Amino acid sequence: MTLHPILAALRKHKAGVVLIALQIALTLAIVCNAVFIIGQRIERVNRPTGLDESNLFLVTQQWVGAPGEDVAGGVDKLDAMQLEDLAALRQLPDVVSVAPVNSLPLLDSSWNGAIASKPGDAQIRGKSVTRTTYYFSDDELLPTLGLRLVAGRAFNAGDVQHQGFRDQRDPDIAILTKALAEKLFPEGAVGKAVYLNGSDKPVTVVGVVERMQVPYAGGGDEVAWNSTLIPARLDANFSRYAVRTKPGRLDEVMRAVTPALYKVNPMRVLDDDSVRSFTDIRATAYRADLGMAILMGVVCLILLCVTAAGIVGLTSFWVGQRHRQIGVRRALGARKIDILRYFQIENLLIAGSGVVIGVLLAVGLNQWLMSHYEMTRIPVLYVLTGVLAMLAIGQAAVFVPARRASNVAPVVATRAV
Numbered sequence: 001m002t003l004h005p006i007l008a009a010l011r012k013h014k015a016g017v018v019l020i021a022l023q024i025a026l027t028l029a030i031v032c033n034a035v036f037i038i039g040q041r042i043e044r045v046n047r048p049t050g051l052d053e054s055n056l057f058l059v060t061q062q063w064v065g066a067p068g069e070d071v072a073g074g075v076d077k078l079d080a081m082q083l084e085d086l087a088a089l090r091q092l093p094d095v096v097s098v099a100p101v102n103s104l105p106l107l108d109s110s111w112n113g114a115i116a117s118k119p120g121d122a123q124i125r126g127k128s129v130t131r132t133t134y135y136f137s138d139d140e141l142l143p144t145l146g147l148r149l150v151a152g153r154a155f156n157a158g159d160v161q162h163q164g165f166r167d168q169r170d171p172d173i174a175i176l177t178k179a180l181a182e183k184l185f186p187e188g189a190v191g192k193a194v195y196l197n198g199s200d201k202p203v204t205v206v207g208v209v210e211r212m213q214v215p216y217a218g219g220g221d222e223v224a225w226n227s228t229l230i231p232a233r234l235d236a237n238f239s240r241y242a243v244r245t246k247p248g249r250l251d252e253v254m255r256a257v258t259p260a261l262y263k264v265n266p267m268r269v270l271d272d273d274s275v276r277s278f279t280d281i282r283a284t285a286y287r288a289d290l291g292m293a294i295l296m297g298v299v300c301l302i303l304l305c306v307t308a309a310g311i312v313g314l315t316s317f318w319v320g321q322r323h324r325q326i327g328v329r330r331a332l333g334a335r336k337i338d339i340l341r342y343f344q345i346e347n348l349l350i351a352g353s354g355v356v357i358g359v360l361l362a363v364g365l366n367q368w369l370m371s372h373y374e375m376t377r378i379p380v381l382y383v384l385t386g387v388l389a390m391l392a393i394g395q396a397a398v399f400v401p402a403r404r405a406s407n408v409a410p411v412v413a414t415r416a417v
Helices: 004-011 014-045 074-090 141-145 178-184 250-264 278-285 287-321 323-331 336-372 380-406 410-415
Strands: 056-063 095-100 112-116 129-137 149-152 161-164 173-177 193-196 203-209 227-235 238-245 275-277
Touching: 014 287, 014 336, 014 380, 056 074, 056 250, 056 278, 074 095, 074 161, 074 227, 074 238, 074 250, 095 129, 095 141, 112 178, 129 178, 141 238, 173 178, 178 203, 238 250, 250 275, 275 278, 278 287, 287 336, 287 380, 336 380
Parallel strands: 129 227, 161 227, 173 203
Antiparallel strands: 056 238, 056 275, 095 238, 112 129, 112 193, 149 203, 173 227, 193 203
8 A cells, every 4th residue: 555645635634634633742742741740749649758657646736824935944844744745645555655746757847957067058059068857856756757777876865855946056966867968978977067057066967767758748859858857855835746556556546645635734725637647647748749640630531532532533524525435445456454554544644743743842841841840851751652652542543433434335335426
């Protein structure tokens, strides 16, 4: 079969050819970038936090009538109240460990700053300074969150201090995440001094944990695990406690927390959202990402269905118009497979021109997204997969009307004219 008859037929139907080719091009450009965005969202949702997320929940409570930090002895009284809460929670049945925390990964409540390997420099530049999130807790933090220590040591009870929420003093020691430690000290961080927020006071790195994600879900991989752990209980008019339970006892312990804390001190506020499992925290943090992925997936499906329907409709229309030509060809000896192949090749030419334009549009759209939003360059694999998918959809869509055309009997076609 030569291409000349096919090209000649397509020249007689320029409007339909152009419309289908443009539809394929636009679908390819949009779907490639949409699938790429969906892939990024799914990758973000599945990003590990570094925590053992099972059997873990968070308690957030607000004191009523508690002394302020600015009054004499206020911080000490707040710390005593917090220690009472910790003792009560640790005595609950099926509780494995409890740690006071200022935040958790994905909680969207963070204390951020700069950390440097040189004193007196808080500007984020070069490899000596980078952004970090501070987590304040005590010696129970690592077992409670299930963090894995890969170098050095964990905090002990003697390391833990307490300080007011507005107190900006620097600690003596800290634990870094592996990602942060390697940025500052590629040769090894344990025993080295770091400097927080442009301070001249050295803070000794005593340990390195494998991973601990920052509280905000939207951070890129370059800062997602830049966490610094500080051995201090923060005292304020509210407090947070991370609680690890025995396997399978999470729900029972969560129900027992509120009455236990009210028994210790009723002058507090605990509402329905005060006790949350980490599973719920993760679901809330990534709700927008999952929603966008689902929405874009639906849009892609609709575009593909509309494109396939357009190909089916146009081919069916052409089959009706070419009844006589099909009958003549069949009368001259053309087989069913020849008629079927004719329409398949014709569609392949239209789809081929469409995907060439679509590749250019896909790359252009990706460049626009990169310049206006936090997008990365689309991998070639996504575009190539999109090209193959569009060609396959075109061939599948044209098969039914092409098969119907191949089944036209020569005598029926000639008498119908």
